[in-house]
Each structure stands twice: as C-alpha cells, then as structure tokens.
Amino acid sequence: MSSPQILNIGICGFGTVGQGVWKHLSAHLGDLESRLGVKLHLARASVRDLTKKRDVKIPARLLTTDPLAIAKDPSIHIVCELIGGTTLARQVTLAALRRGAIVVSANKALICEHGPEIIAAAQQHGGHFFFEASVAGGIPIIKVLREGLVANRFTRIYGILNGTCNYILTQMEDRNASYAEVLADAKRLGYAEADESLDVDGWDTAHKASVLAWLAHGVWVKTDQMIVEGIAGITPADFKHAATLGYGVKLLAVISRDFVSNELSVRVHPTLLPESNVVANVSGVFNAVSVTGDVVGTTFYSGRGAGQDATASAVISDIADAAALLKHGKGSHLLGEDQGIRGGGCRLTPPERIRSRYYLRLTVQDEPGVLARIATVMAKQKVSIASVLQTPAEQAGAAALVLTTHESNERAIGTTLQQLRALAVVLAEPVLLRIGDFEQ
Amino acid sequence: MSSPQILNIGICGFGTVGQGVWKHLSAHLGDLESRLGVKLHLARASVRDLTKKRDVKIPARLLTTDPLAIAKDPSIHIVCELIGGTTLARQVTLAALRRGAIVVSANKALICEHGPEIIAAAQQHGGHFFFEASVAGGIPIIKVLREGLVANRFTRIYGILNGTCNYILTQMEDRNASYAEVLADAKRLGYAEADESLDVDGWDTAHKASVLAWLAHGVWVKTDQMIVEGIAGITPADFKHAATLGYGVKLLAVISRDFVSNELSVRVHPTLLPESNVVANVSGVFNAVSVTGDVVGTTFYSGRGAGQDATASAVISDIADAAALLKHGKGSHLLGEDQGIRGGGCRLTPPERIRSRYYLRLTVQDEPGVLARIATVMAKQKVSIASVLQTPAEQAGAAALVLTTHESNERAIGTTLQQLRALAVVLAEPVLLRIGDFEQ
Numbered sequence: 001m002s003s004p005q006i007l008n009i010g011i012c013g014f015g016t017v018g019q020g021v022w023k024h025l026s027a028h029l030g031d032l033e034s035r036l037g038v039k040l041h042l043a044r045a046s047v048r049d050l051t052k053k054r055d056v057k058i059p060a061r062l063l064t065t066d067p068l069a070i071a072k073d074p075s076i077h078i079v080c081e082l083i084g085g086t087t088l089a090r091q092v093t094l095a096a097l098r099r100g101a102i103v104v105s106a107n108k109a110l111i112c113e114h115g116p117e118i119i120a121a122a123q124q125h126g127g128h129f130f131f132e133a134s135v136a137g138g139i140p141i142i143k144v145l146r147e148g149l150v151a152n153r154f155t156r157i158y159g160i161l162n163g164t165c166n167y168i169l170t171q172m173e174d175r176n177a178s179y180a181e182v183l184a185d186a187k188r189l190g191y192a193e194a195d196e197s198l199d200v201d202g203w204d205t206a207h208k209a210s211v212l213a214w215l216a217h218g219v220w221v222k223t224d225q226m227i228v229e230g231i232a233g234i235t236p237a238d239f240k241h242a243a244t245l246g247y248g249v250k251l252l253a254v255i256s257r258d259f260v261s262n263e264l265s266v267r268v269h270p271t272l273l274p275e276s277n278v279v280a281n282v283s284g285v286f287n288a289v290s291v292t293g294d295v296v297g298t299t300f301y302s303g304r305g306a307g308q309d310a311t312a313s314a315v316i317s318d319i320a321d322a323a324a325l326l327k328h329g330k331g332s333h334l335l336g337e338d339q340g341i342r343g344g345g346c347r348l349t350p351p352e353r354i355r356s357r358y359y360l361r362l363t364v365q366d367e368p369g370v371l372a373r374i375a376t377v378m379a380k381q382k383v384s385i386a387s388v389l390q391t392p393a394e395q396a397g398a399a400a401l402v403l404t405t406h407e408s409n410e411r412a413i414g415t416t417l418q419q420l421r422a423l424a425v426v427l428a429e430p431v432l433l434r435i436g437d438f439e440q
Numbered sequence: 441m442s443s444p445q446i447l448n449i450g451i452c453g454f455g456t457v458g459q460g461v462w463k464h465l466s467a468h469l470g471d472l473e474s475r476l477g478v479k480l481h482l483a484r485a486s487v488r489d490l491t492k493k494r495d496v497k498i499p500a501r502l503l504t505t506d507p508l509a510i511a512k513d514p515s516i517h518i519v520c521e522l523i524g525g526t527t528l529a530r531q532v533t534l535a536a537l538r539r540g541a542i543v544v545s546a547n548k549a550l551i552c553e554h555g556p557e558i559i560a561a562a563q564q565h566g567g568h569f570f571f572e573a574s575v576a577g578g579i580p581i582i583k584v585l586r587e588g589l590v591a592n593r594f595t596r597i598y599g600i601l602n603g604t605c606n607y608i609l610t611q612m613e614d615r616n617a618s619y620a621e622v623l624a625d626a627k628r629l630g631y632a633e634a635d636e637s638l639d640v641d642g643w644d645t646a647h648k649a650s651v652l653a654w655l656a657h658g659v660w661v662k663t664d665q666m667i668v669e670g671i672a673g674i675t676p677a678d679f680k681h682a683a684t685l686g687y688g689v690k691l692l693a694v695i696s697r698d699f700v701s702n703e704l705s706v707r708v709h710p711t712l713l714p715e716s717n718v719v720a721n722v723s724g725v726f727n728a729v730s731v732t733g734d735v736v737g738t739t740f741y742s743g744r745g746a747g748q749d750a751t752a753s754a755v756i757s758d759i760a761d762a763a764a765l766l767k768h769g770k771g772s773h774l775l776g777e778d779q780g781i782r783g784g785g786c787r788l789t790p791p792e793r794i795r796s797r798y799y800l801r802l803t804v805q806d807e808p809g810v811l812a813r814i815a816t817v818m819a820k821q822k823v824s825i826a827s828v829l830q831t832p833a834e835q836a837g838a839a840a841l842v843l844t845t846h847e848s849n850e851r852a853i854g855t856t857l858q859q860l861r862a863l864a865v866v867l868a869e870p871v872l873l874r875i876g877d878f879e880q
Contacts (some may be wrong), residue, residue: 024735028735032591140584140589143580143584144588147587147760148583150475150760151753153471296749296753297744297750300740300743301740301741302718304737310736313589313591313736320591328768
C-alpha cells in the first residue's frame with residue numbers, strides 16, 4: 001500500500017464500543033492528526049438497524065448494514081472490527097486482511113479461536129492485525145508486553161482480566177452477599193450480560209489468557225488445553241475463611257513459563273491471594289496484570305478493563321499505530337505476525353508439574369471420624385494438609401471443613417477431588433481454590 | 441540514514457547501567473534479532489579507567505576512554521548515553537544527534553536542563569532521542585503515555601518516581617525509625633548516594649516530573665518553576681499522625697492540567713495519601729505512577745524504578761524501537777520531537793489556584809492561648825482548620841500541634857507559614873505536607 005495522506009477508517013459494529021471510538025476519535029481528531037502528520041477520516045460505519053436511535057449521531061450516508069462491504073472497500077485503510085462473536089467478525093477480519101488492509105480488533109474470542117488463521121492471512125496478503133483492545137481495555141498491556149518489556153522473557157503473567165467477575169467477587173466480599181444475589185444486581189446494573197456464563201465460568205478470561213500467552217510465548221493455547229474454572233461455586237463463607245487465613249479471593253488468569261524445562265501453563269481459576277498482594281486489592285470492574293520478566297522483575301498494571309471509554313482508548317491507540325505504519329511504509333518491528341518466533345517449541349506443562357497450595361472447602365456429615373477418612377484419601381495422593389478449620393455448614397447435620405494444603409500439584413489434587421466426591425460423608429460438590437503465592 | 445542490516449551500538453558510560461545493558465542485550469541478542477529482523481552488534485563502550493576490573497567482561501579492543509569518539513563515530517548507529525551528569529553527557533548527546541544518529545538516554549537531569557536544545561538538535565539534523573529509561577526504569581511509562589494512551593488528554597499524572605526516598609519513607613514507617621538513622625542504613629546498603637541531596641531533597645523526582653510534563657503537555661517546566669520539597673523534615677511522629685488520620689506518607693511528583701483554564705502545575709512534595717490509594721501501598725525501592733486520561737479514566741503502573749536490571753530493560757526497549765526505526769526508514773509517529781505540539785500554549789497554574797488540603801505539624805510553646813494565636817494567623821489567610829491534635833513534643837516545655845486544613849491554596853498556605861514562623865511561640869520549622877485526595 002502506498003503512503004496515503006488521508007486515512008479512511010471504517011467501523012464495523014456500531015454498538016457501545018463502536019460509538020465510543022467514533023465519539024472520542026472525533027473529539028481528539030485535530031490533536032491526533034497533528035501528532036501523526038496524517039489526516040484521519042471517519043469514513044463509514046456498519047449497523048444492524050439503520051433506523052435505531054443512537055447517542056452518537058453520524059450522517060446517514062456513512063451508514064451501512066453490511067460490514068463486509070466496509071471490509072472489502074478498497075478506500076478504507078483501517079477496518080475496526082467491533083462486531084463481536086466469531087462468525088461475521090471472522091469474515092470481516094479475513095476479508096480486510098486479504099486485501100492488505102489493517103484490522104483493529106477488540107475480539108479476544110475470535111483471536112483465541114481463529115488466531116493462526118488470522119495471522120496467516122495478514123502475513124500472506126500484507127495486512128496487519130492490531131488487538132490492544134482485546135485484553136484489559138484501559139491498560140495498554142499488549143504494547144507493554146510487546147514493546148515496553150521487549151528485553152524480557154516472561155516467567156509469569158497473572159491478573160484479573162474480567163471486570164464482571166471482579167465486580168461480583170468484590171460485592172460478595174463487601175456486602176457478605178451470595179453469588180446469586182450479587183449476580184442479579186449486576187445484571188440489573190448492566191455489569192453482567194443476560195447470559196452470564198461467558199464471564200462467570202471463566203471463558204472470557206481464558207480467551208484473554210490465550211491472547212497474552214501467544215503474545216508472550218508465541219504459542220496458541222486453546223481453552224480446552226487450560227484449566228478453566230469459574231466463580232459460581234464461591235460463597236460468602238469462602239471470603240471469611242480466606243480472610244481468616246490472610247487472603248482475598250480473585251478470579252485470575254495465570255500464565256507461567258519455565259525456561260529450563262521449556263514448559264508453559266495457562267490457567268484460569270479463582271485464587272486466594274495474600275492481602276498484601278497489590279492484585280488482591282484491585283476492586284470492582286477494574287482489571288489488573290502482574291508481569292514478571294527475567295530482566296525487569298515484577299511490574300504491575302491496572303485500569304478499567306472494559307466499557308465504552310476504556311475500550312475506545314485502546315482502539316484509538318491501535319488506530320494511531322496503524323496510521324504511523326501506513327504513513328511510514330512497511331511494518332513496525334513488533335507486530336503480532338512476528339510473534340510466532342518466540343515459541344521456541346515450548347510444550348504445555350503436564351498437570352503433575354503445575355504446583356500450588358490449595359484451599360478446599362468440603363460440606364461433610366457432622367459425625368466422628370470424617371476428618372480421618374478425608375485425611376486418608378488426601379494422604380494416599382500425597383496431598384499434605386497444612387491447616388484445618390471446622391465450622392457449622394448451612395445444612396442441618398452437616399459441617400464445613402476448610403482445609404489448606406502444602407504444595408501439591410494438579411494431578412494429585414484432581415485425583416483427590418474425584419475420590420472425595422465418591423465418599424458418602426461428603427455431601428456437596430467440593431470447592432477448590434488455588435493459593436497464589438506469587439513473587440511481587 | 442539508509443537502512444543498514446547490522447546496527448552498531450555504542451555504550452557511553454560503562455557503570456552499573458551500561459554493564460547491565462551489555463549483559464542483558466548479549467543474553468537476549470538472538471531473540472531480539474529475530475524479532476526485529478536486523479543484526480545488533482555491541483560495537484564499542486567507553487569507560488573512565490581501562491584497567492578497572494568489571495563484572496561484565498568485554499574485549500579490551502572495544503573499550504575507549506573517550507565517549508565523544510563513540511558519539512562521533514559514523515559507524516555507530518545507536519549511541520547509549522549512560523554517563524550521567526549534564527556536561528560530558530550533553531556533549532555526547534549533541535554530537536551524536538548532530539550527525540543524525542539515535543541517542544538512547546537514561547539522563548533525566550540532562551533532559552530537564554537541556555531538553556529544548558537536545559530536541560532542536562535532533563530535529564535539525566535528523567537524529568532521534570529516546571529516553572524510556574529516564575523515568576521509572578522498570579515501568580514503560582514513556583511508551584504508555586506517548587503511544588498506549590495516545591487517545592487521551594492527561595488531567596493528572598502523579599506518582600513515586602524516586603526509589604531511594606520511597607525506601608527511606610517505608611523504612612521509617614515500618615521501623616518507627618528516624619530519618620537520619622534510616623538514611624545512614626540506606627547509604628551503607630547502597631540504596632542512597634554518598635551525597636543524598638539529589639534524591640532526598642526532591643530534585644531527582646523534579647527532573648523526572650519535568651520529563652513527564654513535557655511528554656504529556658509539550659511544555660518544558662524547569663525545577664525552579666515547580667514547588668519542590670524533600671523528605672528530610674519528616675519524623676516518625678508524622679507517620680503516626682498520618683496513620684491516625686487514615687493516610688500514608690509518600691514523596692510524590694504531581695502534574696495537574698486544567699484544560700478549561702489551560703493551566704499546568706508541576707510539583708514535588710511529601711504527600712498524605714489515603715491508605716486505600718494503591719500508590720500509598722507501594723513500598724521500598726518501587727516506583728508507581730497513576731495516570732488519569734479524559735478517555736481511559738485512571739490507570740496505574742508500578743515496578744522497580746532504578747537499578748541495573750530495570751534500567752537496562754528500559755534502555756533495551758529503546759534500542760529495539762531505534763532498530764525498528766532504522767530498519768523501516770524515517771520516523772515512528774510519536775517520537776519526542778513531535779511533542780511540542782501538545783502544548784497549546786498552556787501556562788503554569790498560579791499558586792492561588794493550586795488547591796489542596798494540608799497537614800501542618802508545629803512545635804509550639806506548651807502554654808495556654810497558643811492554639812488561639814495560630815488559629816488567628818490561619819483565619820486571616822482564610823485557611824480553615826479541619827482537625828487539631830495536640831501531643832507532647834520531644835522538647836521539654838513544648839507541644840506538637842498537628843493540624844489539618846480544609847481545602848486552601850499554595851499562596852494562602854505559604855503566607856500562613858511565613859507568619860507562623862515569625863511567632864515566638866512556634867519553636868521549630870513547621871512541617872507542611874499536602875493531602876492528596878486524588879481520584880482513583
């Protein structure tokens with residue numbers, strides 16, 4: 001593509017984020033143009049319904065109901081894919097890349113599911129794919145990992161990547177309220193979707209973990225290759241027990257790389273974090289990421305993870321990078337398509353080498369000998385008990401046993417859980433939380 | 441400059457940071473080269489003493505005692521100025537820029553004092569100036585402000601930018617120890633320089649604040665245009681009083697921009713921060729920066745601020761950006777030399793419009809009527825008292841009066857302090873701390 005002096009931008013998907021991009025880009029246009037030395041033109045936007053009233057007004061002649069028309073329009077230099085989902089969004093992304101255009105995407109699910117295809121299309125046809133808005137919207141974590149910390153190999157990246165879950169957990173803790181109650185409130189307030197499962201079951205976090213793992217390690221890890229556990233099983237009692245032990249509870253993505261064994265593990269699960277850990281103190285809809293590099297040590301980032309404005313901020317920073325790329329000719333150094341080389345053929349860490357301490361809450365028959373039976377099961381798997389707390393359970397005749405373990409591993413704890421479920425004295429699904437003893 | 445396939449790097453100043461860059465760049469060379477698509481060659485380094493033993497071994501033939509020879513060497517594409525100071529460092533920087541080379545700098549004092557001259561030299565001769573390592577080494581804050589948050593206008597940036605001061609304050613608080621005692625320990629441990637004044641009197645923080653203010657607002661603010669106050673007057677009692685009021689004490693740089701009145705204030709002073717503020721919880725040698733943008737809201741960053749490894753991480757990220765720039769021809773979009781346009785002719789906020797609540801500790805004669813006299817002085821300046829705490833002072837016959845005020849301004853509090861100093865009943869230099877009620 002030659003170096004045009006006016007860059008046309010097309011917005012596919014004119015929902016909350018699309019409108020935010022249009023609004024903030026319009027407001028900062030002069031400033032951005034003089035910094036970039038190019039003219040930016042908001043050329044077209046696609047909507048589902050041409051007649052719908054919107055907060056952001058744009059001339060009707062710029063609207064279309066066909067996002068593919070924008071993706072294929074040779075006059076559009078930068079295509080923002082803000083439709084969501086993985087069907088039409090995939091078509092739009094591939095169509096734009098295949099004509100050598102730049103795609104700016106906020107779509108983590110699409111990257112997680114179709115990343116290799118997207119990157120291959122970009123490479124093959126000279127297109128470029130930018131995705132700052134796909135993870136932790138308000139935090140420029142993609143740029144930080146790819147450019148700011150380029151000197152580093154990343155031994156551990158972990159954090160809170162889903163604002164809805166963090167809002168629910170924070171509310172449960174602060175108000176001593178049940179998961180169901182807080183979820184209902186969150187839906188009413190618009191903090192949770194009508195179908196909440198993508199968020200609360202950990203899948204959205206897993207999509208983002210996949211993006212970060214690829215970026216940091218050049219390996220595509222699918223969600224079915226990860227441990228993915230959600231927050232629905234957590235009760236107010238867990239927060240109390242955790243606090244007694246000096247911990248908070250957060251849903252984390254954890255990406256650990258061992259450069260000696262050349263193994264990588266990517267997982268998503270509720271985690272007990274020491275109250276002194278800065279990630280444990282990130283509340284509400286905020287996201288947070290802790291990054292440990294072999295040169296820089298541990299650094300920490302937080303900000304709003306989603307929402308119209310934070311996501312628009314990320315999309316616009318990609319548009320600025322895209323404009324610079326178009327103005328100055330071929331490729332910046334650290335684009336996504338160069339990532340693959342970071343992989344070095346690392347393999348996924350087998351369960352028996354994913355080590356952690358564990359928190360286990362069991363609802364058991366309140367009778368003598370129960371602890372002995374449970375301890376026997378655990379001992380057989382060499383899972384060593386560090387502490388035991390027994391409290392009344394909600395159910396009559398039942399007790400809650402809260403155990404913490406010394407360091408064990410995913411294989412041993414998995415087998416232990418299976419065997420505990422089979423015991424007649426264990427009355428409900430055990431609640432397992434990892435304890436995150438991360439360096440800070 | 442044409443696009444070379446081998447990029448020669450010269451390191452001027454082979455102290456802690458210079459050796460760190462050499463060490464980590466050597467270790468990650470293959471990885472960086474394949475990501476960048478260019479060969480990097482550590483070509484030359486300048487030292488003061490050729491015979492000195494060093495941890496990092498490099499061939500003697502690469503060493504010189506003349507950094508200017510490296511700066512002027514036409515075969516060196518990237519000159520890292522890691523000498524420090526503002527005399528030889530300035531000569532090296534200008535010499536390299538004047539032949540169109542790229543300079544990577546960690547030198548905040550140089551930028552603060554000679555920024556306009558450096559940027560002009562770069563612009564005039566086609567050189568480029570990179571300075572990620574000059575502020576908050578381990579945190580890629582320059583890239584975050586310039587690129588990651590490019591969609592934003594920055595209403596407030598504040599943070600801990602000096603690890604030595606934060607170490608001293610943290611130790612004083614944790615150990616209930618005096619400033620002098622902790623400073624002596626810090627010197628012994630190598631956390632403070634033999635001449636500590638650059639750090640503890642706030643000048644190093646002020647240099648960094650100047651760099652950030654320029655980057656965010658395109659205006660050069662010299663240290664004599666700022667409020668700059670250090671930490672030497674703080675006592676363990678201040679930490680206790682602050683804690684009683686729900687605050688911690690941090691030395692902060694605060695950069696506030698009002699886009700309505702078009703005013704900018706840059707200041708450095710010890711600040712009471714609510715214990716719930718994440719910046720208040722950053723301990724030891726760590727740095728932290730809170731950035732509020734008009735689009736993204738408030739984001740937060742922390743990491744090691746200085747030291748061999750964190751600084752090397754930042755220098756190497758600049759080298760990578762420089763390599764991309766050289767490989768792909770002219771200019772990335774958001775280099776320092778484009779910053780000036782952000783200024784928009786903003787002026788410095790006059791003292792009467794720099795508003796804050798204040799904490800004031802006075803050592804006073806322990807006799808009736810003293811509070812009345814002090815309150816009268818304050819009332820005359822319309823400084824309204826919010827709380828008063830009287831405790832015994834160390835001096836016999838003296839009392840400590842700890843006052844907090846409602847919101848006032850720098851002019852009123854300045855005049856108040858002058859008049860309080862003149863009172864016979866005020867026995868020692870008053871200790872004034874600002875209260876930081878910042879949005880989070």
